[in-house]
Amino acid sequence: MAVTGFRRQMRRSVLLLAVALVALASIGVASAQIGTPKPITDEARKIEDLWIFTLAIAAVVFVAVEGALVYALIRFRKRNDELPAQTHGSTVLEFVWTGIPVLIVIALFTYSFIVLRDVENTAAAEDMTIEVQGFQFQWQFTYQMNDLGVNADPSASGEISVIGTAADEPTLVIPIDEPIEFRLLSNDVIHSFYIRDFLYKLDVVPGRDNRFVITARETGEYFGQCAELCGLNHALMRFKLKVVTRDEFDLWVAEQTGGTGDSAVRRAD
Numbered sequence: 001m002a003v004t005g006f007r008r009q010m011r012r013s014v015l016l017l018a019v020a021l022v023a024l025a026s027i028g029v030a031s032a033q034i035g036t037p038k039p040i041t042d043e044a045r046k047i048e049d050l051w052i053f054t055l056a057i058a059a060v061v062f063v064a065v066e067g068a069l070v071y072a073l074i075r076f077r078k079r080n081d082e083l084p085a086q087t088h089g090s091t092v093l094e095f096v097w098t099g100i101p102v103l104i105v106i107a108l109f110t111y112s113f114i115v116l117r118d119v120e121n122t123a124a125a126e127d128m129t130i131e132v133q134g135f136q137f138q139w140q141f142t143y144q145m146n147d148l149g150v151n152a153d154p155s156a157s158g159e160i161s162v163i164g165t166a167a168d169e170p171t172l173v174i175p176i177d178e179p180i181e182f183r184l185l186s187n188d189v190i191h192s193f194y195i196r197d198f199l200y201k202l203d204v205v206p207g208r209d210n211r212f213v214i215t216a217r218e219t220g221e222y223f224g225q226c227a228e229l230c231g232l233n234h235a236l237m238r239f240k241l242k243v244v245t246r247d248e249f250d251l252w253v254a255e256q257t258g259g260t261g262d263s264a265v266r267r268a269d
């Protein structure tokens with residue numbers, strides 16, 4: 001009688017598990033994308049590799065631990081009232097289950113450290129720096145005319161400044177295949193500069209000079225937003241990122257300055 005009850009319970013558990021797995025798979029299919037968004041910068045690709053590496057280790061650990069658990073539950077389930085043979089201590093096992101986690105931690109620490117060092121690399125003097133000013137509730141992007149990357153003219157003066165408004169999201173234009181430094185500034189509250197396809201975000205903190213460098217490898221239009229709840233209209237702090245070729249970028253610069261190389265401050269279009 002007890003055995004039949006156990007079987008029925010097992011069957012019900014397996015059925016429940018199957019339903020749960022189908023539901024989980026449906027969520028995956030419905031959300032249409034599994035894993036990270038397609039990384040568009042060198043740094044994002046490194047971050048994605050680290051994520052895959054970590055996930056692979058986690059998957060192996062999950063399968064091994066759950067496998068051992070399910071095996072032990074079935075193989076050693078109580079069959080009668082007799083006490084099974086008792087085993088105490090195993091030096092080999094102690095070494096194995098201490099050694100493997102230590103190795104995993106060392107591998108994850110080393111790889112993470114290498115990726116973090118690359119991602120938080122500082123800019124070279126010749127790299128273009130774009131000043132990103134976060135404010136309640138939009139962004140301002142400022143380019144110095146004498147600091148426009150590979151074609152920079154050190155004697156040029158003035159700047160290009162793009163200011164977003166609540167109604168018009170600003171567009172941040174950057175050239176492909178060049179290291180670009182973002183300098184993040186705020187004079188009100190903490191914001192967070194987030195472009196999903198960078199797989200990276202950094203807080204914009206009053207009084208702090210936070211910087212990061214990326215090299216974009218895909219042209220196209222992407223979306224950015226503030227990722228730190230910074231007040232009532234935080235949701236309006238959205239912007240666009242446009243990655244273009246060097247020629248298109250130079251053309252854009254000429255358009256902003258009317259071809260004169262003078263300062264240009266304008267509202268976002």
Ligand SMILES: [Cu+2]
Pocket residue numbers: 190191192226227228229230231234237
């Ligand atoms: Cu915000």
